[in-house]
Amino acid sequence: MRCMLIIKATPESEAGDLPTAAIITAMGKFNEELIRAGVMLAGDGLQASSKGARVYLEGDKRTVVDGPFAETKELVAGYWILQVKSLAEAIEWTKRVPSPEGSGEVQIEVRRMWDAEDFAPAVKDSAAAQAVLDAEIAFRDRAKV
DSSP: OEEEEEEEOOHHHHTTOOOOHHHHHHHHHHHHHHHHTTOEEEEEEOOOGGGOEEEEEETTEEEEEESOOSOGGGSEEEEEEEEOSOHHHHHHHHHTSOOOTTSOOOOEEEEEOOOGGGGHHHHTTOHHHHHHHHHHHHHHHHHTO
């Protein structure tokens, strides 16, 4: 199963403060552990919301709101995508994430990701939807993601 580890933003990350050399080194070592274990599919840090935007969709209407966004606790500062055997394994990896000194509490949300196979019951009566699902599964098989 794939899980996403979602690192919640902090006032420091939203201010655009760069991590210290110590935390960059510790995160690099942690990423190397994930890679050696064969569980890391992707991972990145995100810049502050002031350098982004939100797009709201309602029917045919599209509304764009430029950042920054006030609710720091709800923003994402980074993520990992892991291929693990269970949610428990993803949580165990999450417990090993280096904690930045001086940042106070850092919250990481662990969420299971949908896989194409999960949608099979929803598309069983639609040939077009089944074709899209089959293409996604074939892509995953080729990409080994």
